[in-house]
Amino acid sequence: MVEGGIGMTDSLALHTDKYQINMMYAHWKRGTADEVAVFEAYFRKLPFGNGYAVFAGLERIVGYIKGLAFAEEDIAYLRTQEEGYEEAFLERLREFRFTGNLYSMLEGTLVFPNQPLIRVEARIFEAQLVETALLNFLNYQTLIATKASRIKRVAPDELLLEFGTRRAQEADAAVWGARATYIAGFHATSNLRAGKLFGIQTSGTHAHSWVQGHDSEEDAFRQYAEALPDHVTLLVDTYDTLKSGVPNAIKTARWLADRGKRLHGIRLDSGDLAYLSKRARAMLDDAGFPEVRIVASNDLDENIISELKAQGARIDVWGVGTQLITAFDQPSLGGVYKLVARQKDGELIPVIKISGNPEKISTPGAKDVYRIVSRRTGKAEADYICLPEEQEAVVTGESIRLPDPLHPHQSKLVTDYEALPLLHPIFKDGDLILELPTLDGIRSYHEEQLSLFWPEVLRKLNPETYRVNVSQDLWELRAALIERYH
Numbered sequence: 001m002v003e004g005g006i007g008m009t010d011s012l013a014l015h016t017d018k019y020q021i022n023m024m025y026a027h028w029k030r031g032t033a034d035e036v037a038v039f040e041a042y043f044r045k046l047p048f049g050n051g052y053a054v055f056a057g058l059e060r061i062v063g064y065i066k067g068l069a070f071a072e073e074d075i076a077y078l079r080t081q082e083e084g085y086e087e088a089f090l091e092r093l094r095e096f097r098f099t100g101n102l103y104s105m106l107e108g109t110l111v112f113p114n115q116p117l118i119r120v121e122a123r124i125f126e127a128q129l130v131e132t133a134l135l136n137f138l139n140y141q142t143l144i145a146t147k148a149s150r151i152k153r154v155a156p157d158e159l160l161l162e163f164g165t166r167r168a169q170e171a172d173a174a175v176w177g178a179r180a181t182y183i184a185g186f187h188a189t190s191n192l193r194a195g196k197l198f199g200i201q202t203s204g205t206h207a208h209s210w211v212q213g214h215d216s217e218e219d220a221f222r223q224y225a226e227a228l229p230d231h232v233t234l235l236v237d238t239y240d241t242l243k244s245g246v247p248n249a250i251k252t253a254r255w256l257a258d259r260g261k262r263l264h265g266i267r268l269d270s271g272d273l274a275y276l277s278k279r280a281r282a283m284l285d286d287a288g289f290p291e292v293r294i295v296a297s298n299d300l301d302e303n304i305i306s307e308l309k310a311q312g313a314r315i316d317v318w319g320v321g322t323q324l325i326t327a328f329d330q331p332s333l334g335g336v337y338k339l340v341a342r343q344k345d346g347e348l349i350p351v352i353k354i355s356g357n358p359e360k361i362s363t364p365g366a367k368d369v370y371r372i373v374s375r376r377t378g379k380a381e382a383d384y385i386c387l388p389e390e391q392e393a394v395v396t397g398e399s400i401r402l403p404d405p406l407h408p409h410q411s412k413l414v415t416d417y418e419a420l421p422l423l424h425p426i427f428k429d430g431d432l433i434l435e436l437p438t439l440d441g442i443r444s445y446h447e448e449q450l451s452l453f454w455p456e457v458l459r460k461l462n463p464e465t466y467r468v469n470v471s472q473d474l475w476e477l478r479a480a481l482i483e484r485y486h
């Protein structure tokens, strides 16, 4: 339950598009609501021109599925809709629970286009309802984790602080976004609620208003140091960074040192961050405070950070807000949820969606995904998507042929490999069967994941395309279905 805007508590059952309820209603009317359907969620294009995405959102999805139930208020609201849903249908909703199976990638996994990230096998009644919320959670969190990962890669050795709440697209985005950045390697967030909910470390300096609210900058710094002597990071750019801010910070550092305390840092929030950080570093060092860290903020992203580092900036801590939490340069991930198999005469049959745009033709059938890791190099060679009946061959390490997706006649034979299954069973017949990892566990798993990939795939600009291959059987099934519908 989350708090509603006008004093009511609000379940997430209606956090869905109306067309899902309309389709559920039509299934119920036709008597097909209990037929099993298989859906898969995937995206077609990587965000930010990156070579990979970082999967996130599963914890939120699990919480959603576990708590999925229509409250009396939800039913009453549906009764007001002009569709005129019959009472007997609303009665079915009253007893609605998720009773199906759900497979998912684990959070922190590096993921690629056109591979199933989540597979839902459930009564169509249930599988249809959850589409909107699942995509909402995974698209946003995966996007932010990916953006954060790009930033982490250009600043692997510095501290990374998430500062975005004031610019986030509302409250849920702020906290789940903060969590996503932590998965990708950020160290702390300024959002205390995210800290409370998820156990992420929090951090805070002070704003310009603190300095403006005193008669002098020196007095403002001193008062702050008196109040929080063990946590002093001073914002030095309110009036003049080098003429006033840094000298006053040095005075405060001396005052703290006389009391056996130390100034932790200064924060630069405007101007030429490369130049100012170099000058400030020299001033602090000359004054005998080499341990005082320099924090930078001001509309930073991976490109500016990388540029500042190339200019020799002396920055130890990066505070990143707007560009990160809003995924400013690409504000959405286009994850989709497509029907891949349905029950017909008691059997599951694969289905396809054909589109005028070849990129949008779906791959039919319920599928598994394996990461093929070479035993020789320890590196991931490709991801291999296959039908469940082909699983045996991959798991036992039989040699497999990986066609080049762009030139299918050119293929690569892989022999000495380990196949890591990427889709894990999360819900079985409605029961949660996986103990979710801790957030720190997810964060270290993500780091291990990165070490499986060649740097060429991970680089920020024009990365190598990582291979995602479908099995020969799957390729043929797809071709046969395309043929049939043409």
Ligand SMILES: Nc1ncnc2c1ncn2[C@@H]1O[C@H](COP(=O)(O)OP(=O)(O)OP(=O)(O)O)[C@@H](O)[C@H]1O
Binding pocket: 269, 270, 271, 272, 273, 274, 275, 297, 298, 299, 300, 304, 307, 308, 311
């Ligand atoms: N040396 C640098 N090289 C490249 N970009 C920089 C450098 N220093 C700062 N930036 C970035 O340039 C952008 C604009 O900075 P600018 O100096 O115009 O801000 P400002 O006007 O000083 O600050 P504000 O408008 O927030 O008060 C910011 O995104 C900042 O991070």
Ligand SMILES: O=P(O)(O)OC[C@H]1O[C@H](OP(=O)(O)OP(=O)(O)O)[C@H](O)[C@@H]1O
Binding pocket: 163, 164, 166, 167, 269, 297, 298, 299, 300, 319, 320, 321, 322, 323
């Ligand atoms: O720049 P971001 O990456 O979003 O980081 C967060 C920003 O939020 C604060 O200032 P705010 O933007 O509220 O005011 P300012 O623009 O006057 O600095 C802070 O001083 C940072 O500059």
Ligand SMILES: O=C(O)c1cccnc1
Binding pocket: 163, 164, 190, 203, 204, 205, 206, 267, 297, 319, 321
């Ligand atoms: O702690 C900070 O310095 C901070 C937090 C949020 C936004 N800007 C700065």
